[in-house]
Amino acid sequence: MTFHKSLCLITKNSLLQRIIKENIQISKRWYLPRRALMYVPGDDTRKLNKAFKIDVDCIVMDFEDGVAANRKEVARNTIRKLLENGKPVKPRNYDWAIRINSVPSGLCKDDLEVILTADSVPDSILLPKVDTVSDIQYFTDAVNLYMKHDKQINLIMYIETAMAMINLPELCNSTINLSKSSKFRLSTLIFGSDDFCANIGITRTNESTEILYARQKLVLVAKAYGLQAIDMVYIMYKDFEGLKKQSAEGARMGYTGKQVIHPAQVPIVQDAFMPNQKQIEWATGVIKAFEEHQKSGKGAFNYDGVMIDMPTMKQAQNIINLVKSV
Numbered sequence: 001m002t003f004h005k006s007l008c009l010i011t012k013n014s015l016l017q018r019i020i021k022e023n024i025q026i027s028k029r030w031y032l033p034r035r036a037l038m039y040v041p042g043d044d045t046r047k048l049n050k051a052f053k054i055d056v057d058c059i060v061m062d063f064e065d066g067v068a069a070n071r072k073e074v075a076r077n078t079i080r081k082l083l084e085n086g087k088p089v090k091p092r093n094y095d096w097a098i099r100i101n102s103v104p105s106g107l108c109k110d111d112l113e114v115i116l117t118a119d120s121v122p123d124s125i126l127l128p129k130v131d132t133v134s135d136i137q138y139f140t141d142a143v144n145l146y147m148k149h150d151k152q153i154n155l156i157m158y159i160e161t162a163m164a165m166i167n168l169p170e171l172c173n174s175t176i177n178l179s180k181s182s183k184f185r186l187s188t189l190i191f192g193s194d195d196f197c198a199n200i201g202i203t204r205t206n207e208s209t210e211i212l213y214a215r216q217k218l219v220l221v222a223k224a225y226g227l228q229a230i231d232m233v234y235i236m237y238k239d240f241e242g243l244k245k246q247s248a249e250g251a252r253m254g255y256t257g258k259q260v261i262h263p264a265q266v267p268i269v270q271d272a273f274m275p276n277q278k279q280i281e282w283a284t285g286v287i288k289a290f291e292e293h294q295k296s297g298k299g300a301f302n303y304d305g306v307m308i309d310m311p312t313m314k315q316a317q318n319i320i321n322l323v324k325s326v
């Protein structure tokens, strides 16, 4: 039986439909796929044109660290023109996003004015170097001041300092509360590992064990708040084996995607964050077997020598949700 036929059989079943519906409601926010989130310097028209020809889940037009200090105004003008023309159409939907400058940079408010007063606004705004709740309050006030469109924007928040890592649950809580009186909603956390290392004086290694605690904490808190978690950039952009290894590691840790800086990184990363055929077949089989065992009154059962019960069935469902979302 093909994968799609077996998926249809699964979703026709009523008990499973209920479980799937609950699981989808919980995880809907995670599954606007952002497997690869690709940065494009906002002042570089050649790269911007190229970006829209690439099959990538999320394009981030950058105002921040990919743009030199003396080119910030060029980036603002370039992106403003793009916004006036509306979201470029691509063969499939994607996240049209902008990374603004941080609150402490003093550029954040003017960036938001340029973006939010344009004829069309992006799907997502990425706010870097969030440290404290007052940064989010500042962002909320600026959005409330400038945003006239009847659209909800996704907020993607960077965690890239020691202070942010310590404040993380409080930051998520306060941001979700502040968003209730504004036109944004917190959808995602990003691990800004390069700034994080600079901030706390870490010396990097290929194994990345020196940032393991922070990397795991971010994904843990993100999932506790029902958010997507985007893993760190792999800056050795010509080393594809290393990228593949680090992407698979992030996916195993529960990250939903990874930042990329070069088009050649995109397919490797998108593959790593997409379940493979073996995982899809496993998930399909588990869900089917789970349903059969539920009918015969068994909550836990043996499947290929492994004990399956509700948590594993939910993991199987996560796989199916992801496949259906892309």
Ligand SMILES: CC(=O)SCCNC(=O)CCNC(=O)[C@H](O)C(C)(C)COP(=O)(O)OP(=O)(O)OC[C@H]1O[C@@H](n2cnc3c(N)ncnc32)[C@H](O)[C@@H]1OP(=O)(O)O
Residues within 6 Å of the ligand: 038, 039, 040, 041, 046, 047, 048, 050, 051, 062, 065, 066, 194, 195, 233, 237, 261, 262, 263
């Ligand atoms: C820690 C952080 O904050 S990460 C985020 C900030 N950093 C960035 O945004 C960096 C983004 N990436 C880049 O600027 C570049 O990829 C670099 C500087 C790393 C390498 O640039 P190049 O030497 O030009 O790469 P290369 O020659 O291999 O590029 C091949 C093609 O891909 C294009 N390209 C490269 N990177 C990108 C990109 N990010 N987006 C779109 N197109 C790109 C190039 O323009 C080139 O196209 P062309 O042949 O039509 O001119």
Ligand SMILES: CC(=O)C(=O)O
Residues within 6 Å of the ligand: 065, 128, 160, 191, 192, 193, 194, 195, 196, 232, 233, 259
């Ligand atoms: C991506 C980014 O901003 C960082 O690693 O610092």
Ligand SMILES: [Mg+2]
Residues within 6 Å of the ligand: 065, 128, 160, 192, 194, 195
């Ligand atoms: Mg950074």
